[in-house]
Amino acid sequence: MKRNISLVKGTHDIHGAEMEKFEFIIEKFYSICRNFNFKSIQTPILEQQDLFSRTVGEQTDIVSKEMYSFLDKGEAYICLRPEATSSLARFAASNYQSGLLKLITHGPMFRRERPQKGRYRQFHQINIESIGEKSPYVDFELILIAKLLFDDLGIKENKHRLLINSLGSKEDQIKYAYELKKYLTEFKIQLSEISQSRLDKNPLRILDSKDPKDSEILVNAPKISEHLSEESKNYFNQVKKLLNDNKIKFFEDPKLVRGLDYYSHTAFEFQTNEDKRQNAILAGGRYDNLISMISSRDIPGVGWAAGIERLMDLISLKDEKSESDKKILFAVQDESYLNNNRILKQIYSLRYNHEVRVSKNIKKLFSYADKNNFSFILLIGEEEFKNKKIILKDLKNKNQKSFEISKFELKNEIR
Numbered sequence: 070m071k072r073n074i075s076l077v078k079g080t081h082d083i084h085g086a087e088m089e090k091f092e093f094i095i096e097k098f099y100s101i102c103r104n105f106n107f108k109s110i111q112t113p114i115l116e117q118q119d120l121f122s123r124t125v126g127e128q129t130d131i132v133s134k135e136m137y138s139f140l141d142k143g144e145a146y147i148c149l150r151p152e153a154t155s156s157l158a159r160f161a162a163s164n165y166q167s168g169l170l171k172l173i174t175h176g177p178m179f180r181r182e183r184p185q186k187g188r189y190r191q192f193h194q195i196n197i198e199s200i201g202e203k204s205p206y207v208d209f210e211l212i213l214i215a216k217l218l219f220d221d222l223g224i225k226e227n228k229h230r231l232l233i234n235s236l237g238s239k240e241d242q243i244k245y246a247y248e249l250k251k252y253l254t255e256f257k258i259q260l261s262e263i264s265q266s267r268l269d270k271n272p273l274r275i276l277d278s279k280d281p282k283d284s285e286i287l288v289n290a291p292k293i294s295e296h297l298s299e300e301s302k303n304y305f306n307q308v309k310k311l312l313n314d315n316k317i318k319f320f321e322d323p324k325l326v327r328g329l330d331y332y333s334h335t336a337f338e339f340q341t342n343e344d345k346r347q348n349a350i351l352a353g354g355r356y357d358n359l360i361s362m363i364s365s366r367d368i369p370g371v372g373w374a375a376g377i378e379r380l381m382d383l384i385s386l387k388d389e390k391s392e393s394d395k396k397i398l399f400a401v402q403d404e405s406y407l408n409n410n411r412i413l414k415q416i417y418s419l420r421y422n423h424e425v426r427v428s429k430n431i432k433k434l435f436s437y438a439d440k441n442n443f444s445f446i447l448l449i450g451e452e453e454f455k456n457k458k459i460i461l462k463d464l465k466n467k468n469q470k471s472f473e474i475s476k477f478e479l480k481n482e483i484r
């Protein structure tokens with residue numbers, strides 16, 4: 070016996086009903102974004118490792134522990150992308166001209182994390198980025214699109230919440246990092262090992278820690294909202310006003326810093342209310358310094374990413390879709406009945422959703438139609454073939470009619 074080849078740890082196949090959800094999410098996402106004039110883009114899965122060391126940051130878990138990177142035949146260190154924003158920033162650094170570059174994409178991302186429910190090593194994201202302008206409206210627009218997506222996916226108001234925060238400008242962050250470090254140094258020996266190591270290099274990262282010891286110490290830590298310049302506060306107030314004016318409910322969370330180094334000003338996250346460890350569904354923010362980290366250009370931007378698998382867990386697809394599909398099973402008892410069949414030709418040219426099956430056993434054909442949610446069966450059995458007839462059965466209403474093949478017009482019978 071040959072041993073079956075198993076999946077690589079932390080990866081998964083998506084098929085059947087799950088794949089329907091996956092496609093439903095992508096379709097909704099693209100259709101909403103197109104109405105806001107976003108254009109789709111696909112960037113490579115392979116990138117220079119340097120791209121993410123510079124953008125996401127050496128101190129982050131993603132870069133320090135989770136990246137799949139390797140020396141490519143002795144030539145260069147390359148990696149499987151752990152996220153998409155940096156790739157789109159790389160694209161914008163060379164291709165941005167003026168105004169807003171509005172980009173959407175989706176695809177697999179790779180992080181060598183400990184696999185759990187909702188946490189994979191290869192997972193999928195939808196991503197949206199608006200690059201070129203620093204304006205509260207642009208930040209608001211991206212949050213609005215996220216909200217519309219949740220609505221269109223049928224994720225109810227009571228199943229999720231929007232958290233927002235402002236990380237201020239780079240100058241605000243430098244001042245705040247100083248205050249935070251001063252506070253945390255008093256508790257240095259009680260901090261987790263990783264947080265201790267971050268204390269000197271990147272104290273803000275500690276706010277993102279999931280270690281319970283760290284969380285306890287952080288309760289009384291100074292808050293970034295207390296260290297924002299007037300300008301940064303004003304900016305954040307305008308974003309909040311737009312959200313309020315449009316009845317988008319949010320909670321301010323001063324501890325929300327996001328796991329990546331490149332954010333400034335508005336940061337946000339949509340979480341599920343369900344008490345799960347993997348409660349982050351969609352996350353993003355403004356990144357005015359990102360592009361200058363990887364190029365000589367200084368272009369502001371804002372964006373978000375959502376985990377498709379995590380969205381899939383929150384939605385259920387109803388049967389409405391398949392009913393409106395009018396799916397036809399074209400069933401024959403013998404292969405030869407398919408030859409030069411004028412009704413099949415109608416099916417092709419009118420683009421009906423259909424499947425062709427051949428079986429001597431008519432019962433089997435009907436049970437196949439039943440199991441696979443077909444709305445109609447078009448049947449040519451031996452008897453019908455002899456008499457040049459075809460049977461059309463409406464499987465939902467259970468009625469059945471027989472027609473002469475030469476006169477049958479599908480578009481008159483199934484609309």
Ligand code: ATP
Nearest residue numbers: 182187188189192328349350351352374375376379
């Ligand atoms: P988490 O806190 O769950 O680790 P994150 O902050 O690392 O999430 P981001 O880098 O902001 O996540 O990525 C955006 C979204 O991608 C997340 O909100 C989540 O829905 C999804 N995501 C991130 N990592 C994974 C993973 N390993 N498996 C599945 N989905 C993921």
Ligand code: MG
Nearest residue numbers: 130180182328
């Ligand atoms: Mg993570």
